[in-house]
Amino acid sequence: MRVWGSDGRELFHRPPEDVELQRDVALTPDGAMVLWLADRVVHAHTLVDGQERYTLRANNPAPREPDLWADSFALSPDGGTVAIAYHDTTIRLFRTVDGELVEQLGQPLAVDSYPKASDVERMRYAPDGRRIVVSVADGSVATWDLATKAVVHRFEPGLGAEPIIAVSEDAIACVGSEVRIHGLADGKERFRFSPRGAVPHTAAFTPDGERLLVGSETGPALLSVYDVKRGTLVGLRRGPLHTAAAVFVADDGTVHAAVGNALLRWQPGAERHAPSDSPTSATRAVVFTADGKSLLAGGDDGEVWQWDLASKARVGRFAVDDADRGVNAIFDRDDWKTASVAPVRAIVPFGDRLVTVHASGSTRTWSLATRQVTDGAIVQRYAAMGAVRHGDHILIAGRDDEGDSIKIWDPRRRETEQRLDLTYRNLALTPVLRPDGEELAIDDGGTLRFWDLRRRAPVASLEPEHAIGSTALAYAPDGSRFVNGDGYGFLRLWDLKTRTELRHRLDSEEGGWASAAFTPDGASLVAGKLRGGGLLVLDATTLEPRRRLEGHAGAVGAIVVSQDGRWLATAATDGTVLLWPTTELSSPGGN
Numbered sequence: 024m025r026v027w028g029s030d031g032r033e034l035f036h037r038p039p040e041d042v043e044l045q046r047d048v049a050l051t052p053d054g055a056m057v058l059w060l061a062d063r064v065v066h067a068h069t070l071v072d073g074q075e076r077y078t079l080r081a082n083n084p085a086p087r088e089p090d091l092w093a094d095s096f097a098l099s100p101d102g103g104t105v106a107i108a109y110h111d112t113t114i115r116l117f118r119t120v121d122g123e124l125v126e127q128l129g130q131p132l133a134v135d136s137y138p139k140a141s142d143v144e145r146m147r148y149a150p151d152g153r154r155i156v157v158s159v160a161d162g163s164v165a166t167w168d169l170a171t172k173a174v175v176h177r178f179e180p181g182l183g184a185e186p187i188i189a190v191s192e193d194a195i196a197c198v199g200s201e202v203r204i205h206g207l208a209d210g211k212e213r214f215r216f217s218p219r220g221a222v223p224h225t226a227a228f229t230p231d232g233e234r235l236l237v238g239s240e241t242g243p244a245l246l247s248v249y250d251v252k253r254g255t256l257v258g259l260r261r262g263p264l265h266t267a268a269a270v271f272v273a274d275d276g277t278v279h280a281a282v283g284n285a286l287l288r289w290q291p292g293a294e295r296h297a298p299s300d301s302p303t304s305a306t307r308a309v310v311f312t313a314d315g316k317s318l319l320a321g322g323d324d325g326e327v328w329q330w331d332l333a334s335k336a337r338v339g340r341f342a343v344d345d346a347d348r349g350v351n352a353i354f355d356r357d358d359w360k361t362a363s364v365a366p367v368r369a370i371v372p373f374g375d376r377l378v379t380v381h382a383s384g385s386t387r388t389w390s391l392a393t394r395q396v397t398d399g400a401i402v403q404r405y406a407a408m409g410a411v412r413h414g415d416h417i418l419i420a421g422r423d424d425e426g427d428s429i430k431i432w433d434p435r436r437r438e439t440e441q442r443l444d445l446t447y448r449n450l451a452l453t454p455v456l457r458p459d460g461e462e463l464a465i466d467d468g469g470t471l472r473f474w475d476l477r478r479r480a481p482v483a484s485l486e487p488e489h490a491i492g493s494t495a496l497a498y499a500p501d502g503s504r505f506v507n508g509d510g511y512g513f514l515r516l517w518d519l520k521t522r523t524e525l526r527h528r529l530d531s532e533e534g535g536w537a538s539a540a541f542t543p544d545g546a547s548l549v550a551g552k553l554r555g556g557g558l559l560v561l562d563a564t565t566l567e568p569r570r571r572l573e574g575h576a577g578a579v580g581a582i583v584v585s586q587d588g589r590w591l592a593t594a595a596t597d598g599t600v601l602l603w604p605t606t607e608l609s610s611p612g613g614n
Contacts, residue, residue, distance in 0.1 A: 035068065035070050054070060055070060056068065065105065079096075094110060095108045099148050104125065110142065113129045143160075156207075160184055166210060175210075178211075187225060187226050189227050189228050192232050195210070203215040225270045234251060238267025239266070239267060278291075306320050306580075308370045308581055309600060317338070318330045320581075321370050326342040326367070332585075332602075341394050365381035365383035366381060380419055398437075405421045406423065411454050413431075415434075418430070427447065453465065458501070466492055469492060469493075485505075495538050495539040500545045512535045514536055530559075532552075533554045536551070537552060538582045547561065548561045549572075549591060552579060556575030558575055572603065577598075590603065
């Protein structure tokens with residue numbers, strides 16, 4: 024544990040000798056003391072000489088009893104009080120100056136009866152010091168009023184266990200797969216929006232409470248800055264390819280972040296402007312329209328954006344009304360107009376209309392001319408993970424109570440014509456079609472399976488060595504070769520006539536492979552990585568890298584080539600959508 028001065032000089036260093044766990048840390052406002060949580064005990068040290076002043080052990084001779092372990096602590100805004108959450112579900116308040124116990128909030132449970140789900144994972148004071156907000160392991164968030172010594176409200180934001188929290192003068196931000204803003208006074212949800220980039224790790228409000236910074240493992244887009252009132256992304260702060268483990272905003276707006284083994288600092292306003300003409304959530308589907316004039320991209324916010332290829336300008340957005348946003352429901356056949364926003368998993372153009380397939384198993388049919396929903400349905404409560412068009416049908420890969428499968432869906436009749444069952448439960452369900460549309464390939468628990476779509480019957484399977492789920496699947500333009508890239512970092516090239524592996528390469532940097540596509544001439548392969556925005560152009564025969572394409576920061580999960588072969592589009596979980604001329608992909612100076 025280290026303490027630095029504002030000039031970057033190290034003031035204090037505590038070596039990690041015999042320390043099992045180091046978590047929360049705080050400096051008193053006068054800079055005289057540092058407090059930190061280690062070995063489930065809060066330690067206080069003076070910065071002048073680095074000596075330990077006291078330890079806070081809940082005034083119990085057996086501090087290592089499970090019910091009295093400290094889970095988390097927070098220092099009051101004025102620095103006068105230390106609040107510690109203990110394993111017995113109590114919160115105890117201590118004087119910072121001498122470590123004396125002042126108050127106890129809540130009644131302790133017996134030693135052997137505390138529920139593990141009651142562990143307090145994060146604790147934050149409100150800026151005025153009158154309330155304490157805690158994030159609990161069961162996924163709930165509770166607010167204590169220090170005047171009444173009672174919980175004034177408790178709610179479950181629905182973000183799973185241990186939600187990340189940040190507190191402003193009037194709001195609580197709960198961060199996970201979504202950012203949900205609740206009122207500090209009443210705990211009621213005000214609105215929600217989807218964060219941009221990878222899995223969030225930390226969050227903090229600016230002193231005025233108008234902006235929220237969310238730190239993640241995105242890489243170049245290390246911190247995302249959101250306008251809290253509008254729920255829009257307004258800026259990105261760059262950094263190295265490491266996780267932002269903690270973020271703090273000083274009173275003057277200076278941002279500090281713990282990243283890897285370094286402490287980074289940005290001056291106010293140092294963020295890169297976030298373009299207003301790009302999605303603000305993880306983008307997972309990208310496709311060209313049937314006429315080749317537009318590019319469409321959709322993601323976790325349930326919306327689809329449209330760009331004109333001639334002007335390269337955004338021309339529209341396909342979105343449900345704001346009143347429908349964030350409802351935790353899926354499409355109902357009789358009342359589809361009140362359906363929820365669910366992440367887009369596939370976009371399927373049909374001439375003058377398009378169908379979006381959502382993670383909830385729902386579909387929406389849109390008019391390309393008006394960008395309005397014209398129809399909606401639910402694919403029999405099916406968790407969809409990917410989809411492709413085959414003639415007048417949509418092949419949707421997903422999961423239900425019966426297991427993983429591919430459903431042949433008729434969007435006009437709104438019904439499943441046939442189900443193609445898979446063998447294993449799998450997270451990598453990305454179906455791809457052979458260019459002639461007569462064969463489908465998908466990963467089935469590490470096995471590559473191929474179906475003849477005319478007979479709707481399996482025709483072959485391939486068994487890669489060291490098999491793990493593959494989401495990067497692609498046919499060569501002539502259908503003679505096939506590529507699969509897995510989560511280990513293996514990229515394999517297959518001869519489909521002989522059903523043999525031609526060669527492979529192992530590249531585990533930035534994780535495994537997330538997507539792949541051949542260039543129209545079949546000479547090159549473009550493949551995206553699971554982390555860090557890695558996007559490589561490789562020789563399609565030798566699998567040797569030719570060039571790295573820069574511009575993404577998150578997992579590059581979608582790559583598609585336009586029908587005329589002129590363009591290649593890529594989309595990533597950091598919300599970026601990039602367009603590349605296929606003739607320049609292999610050129611070091613290509614754009």
